[in-house]
Amino acid sequence: MGLLPDAPLILGDGHLMEYYSVDASGYSVKPRGVALPRSVGDVADVVRWAAQNRTPVTARGAGTGLAGGALGDGIILDTSRMDRVRYLDGVVSAGPGARLGAVARLLSGYGRILGPNPSVGPYCSVGGMVATNASGSLSLGYGSIIDNLESVTLVDGRGDVVELPSNRHYSDIISGICRRAGPFPDTTKNSCGYRLDAVPSPDMSHRVVAASEGTLGVVVGARLRTHPAPRRRALAVMRYADARSAAADCPRILECGPVSLEVVGPGIMEGYGGSCVLFAEFHDSVPERGGPDHADRVCGDVRRAAGVRPVMIREGIDRWLAGRNAALSRSLGMTGDRAPSIIEDATVPLERLPDLFDVIRELGERTGSTPVYYGHAGSGNIHVRTPADSRVTEWYLCEVMALGGTITGEHGDGMGRTGFVRRQYGEQNHMLFGLLKDAFDPHHILNPGKILPA
Ligand SMILES: Cc1cc2nc3c(=O)[nH]c(=O)nc-3n(C[C@H](O)[C@H](O)[C@H](O)COP(=O)(O)OP(=O)(O)OC[C@H]3O[C@@H](n4cnc5c(N)ncnc54)[C@H](O)[C@@H]3O)c2cc1C
Structure with a gap:
């Protein structure tokens, strides 16, 4: 037995529940149980059991998410053991628990790289990256996960295994919903809500899983395009x-x-x-x-x-870049900030970036502090850290929306931003989000309270 216990489903063990009650976000929610599947069949069994018992299931990769997306009060499904990685013809196929470090090591043997590169480095998982539509500094040149996803396999809220885009039934539903979508922010990155804007046809239906935060299905496999290493x-x-x-x-x-x-x-x-x-x-x-x-x-x-x-x-x-990548930990040291931050991932169209910095300056005046910031300037995505109460938070996020931006460019809605998703997208898109959720997860057991209210 390794560090993790052997049983596939553990209920109520004190220390283990404490461990899974936190991630990198600063939120804390104690789960009722933890599942440690080894196979797609194990995941399907857990989800089927949860559907029958109307118990929430929250998938978890490495827990490096900054929005509390991997926290929940039902079963935490830790995919760490499903970590196989293979490479063929420019595409890497990975289990959800495969760590970015393992993917990068395999690819370096072929002279290839994965485009999206969260600054957390080797620790995050493929499942978590897909579910948040992760990106990073190199997304300017190589795109976010959504731009590199070739296909995805997931277990839906009934416990059925679904492969996209090859599953015609689901692809037609997704594409029908996406055709009715209203306007989306004109940004190069966006991890807010469901990405209905990214599915122009049924053969792109898999892209709606990127940024879906485990609310449509548990990702059990993903195929990602790779790029020649420089x-x-x-x-x-x-x-x-x-x-x-x-x-x-x-x-x-x-x-x-x-x-x-x-x-x-x-x-x-x-x-x-x-x-x-x-x-x-x-x-x-x-x-x-x-x-x-x-x-x-x-x-x-x-x-x-x-x-x-x-x-x-x-x-x-x-x-040199290590100095840039240490920005989050250094900024936490500067602000003494252990509280969850939901204003930290705003993304605006590039031409509005100077205006976003004006908003950040005003944020400092409103909070009586000096906001610490860093981020992916070329994508208009700025991470800002400052203590902010709910009034200031609402003001800031509304300013971002007024600039034509999105409240999260790469970290997802999670626990903090879900309450603002409807405001960003309006009634029509929000209603379509609900239809998509119902199609994949009729009992609303998959990561409830993320993207859509519970
Ligand atoms: C220091 C630091 C720097 C960071 N820099 C970046 C950055 O530059 N760019 C960036 O994009 N992010 C960044 N992040 C955020 C984080 O690393 C990414 O969001 C990452 O993709 C999360 O992966 P994870 O495996 O830790 O996911 P988790 O934290 O375990 O989960 C995140 C979300 O994904 C869902 N999920 C996990 N696995 C699955 C699955 N198999 N199926 C369905 N849903 C699943 C969870 O339910 C949750 O909603 C940073 C974080 C830290 C701490």
Whole structure:
């Protein structure tokens, strides 16, 4: 027996329930039981039992989610043991519990990478990444999970195994619902609600599972497109006096084709004091994006137009990026913030990014604090940390919506943001979300209270 107990379903064990009562979000909910399936059949058995007994089931990968999505008061279904990974013809097939680190190790042997790269690094699981529509710094060049998902297998709320997009029955239902969808935010990333906007035809029906947070089914397998690993990389590091001028420069930098354009706010990076820092990364493996030689063009353009003096890095890039990736833990240290934050993942159309930074400045005035921020500037996705009561939270999220943005670009609705989903999408889309939920999970046992109210 390893660290986890052997029994497939454990009810009421004190320490184990404590362990599963938290994730990386700061919320806490004690479950009634924990299931540790080894196979798709085990998952189907647990869900069927839960459906008969009207008991909630919440799937869990690595528990690195920042929105409390993996917490619930019923059965927590920990997929850690379903961790097989295979690679064939540019596509990686993974069990839900496979960790990103294991996927990356396998792919490196083939000279390939997975595009989405959450800054939490190797720890998160494929199931969790699919369920949150995870992305990361490289999503600018390679897309989020939703852009890389080839097919997905899930166990629905009846305990049936469903493969998408090949399942005609479900694909027709999904596509029929998606055809009726109203407007969605015009952002490059979005993990709020169900992504009805991403399914133009039945053969794309699997994409609606991305960002569904375990509310439509338990993901038991996913096939994800991979990309050639870069042989040459370059990183331009640019220092700005303030966030607004950094944001105003982003469109110019994007024209040079970086695969990643990240921002780290004042005080987070050692040695950068009160400056706002942009990192633009270039890969030779994406020639249509220009490659590392374009890094020099960025430096020249930025120097001429903004008077900024970029530093060009060609060796030891990962060491520099580790500084960026430590932003969440460093920012938690700066704010002393252990409370759940639901304002932390706003994403706006790129042209509205300077306005979002104005909103963040006003957030500081309203809270009497200095908000700490960092994130994926090239995608308009800024993680902001500051203590905020419910009134300020509501104000901030409404400002994000008014900018044409989404309240979550990559972390999902979870416990914190579900209450704002209807406001973001309006009645028509919200009604369609309900129809989709009913089709997959007629007894509403799958992760209730996430995306839709319980
Ligand atoms: C330091 C830090 C940095 C981070 N940086 C990023 C980042 O750059 N980009 C990013 O996108 N995220 C980031 N995250 C958030 C988190 O890592 C991602 O959301 C990740 O995809 C969650 O994976 P997980 O396995 O931990 O999922 P969990 O936390 O276990 O679950 C997350 C959600 O997925 C559902 N779920 C899990 N497994 C399944 C399954 N098999 N079937 C159906 N539903 C399932 C859960 O019910 C829950 O709703 C960061 C987190 C931390 C702590």
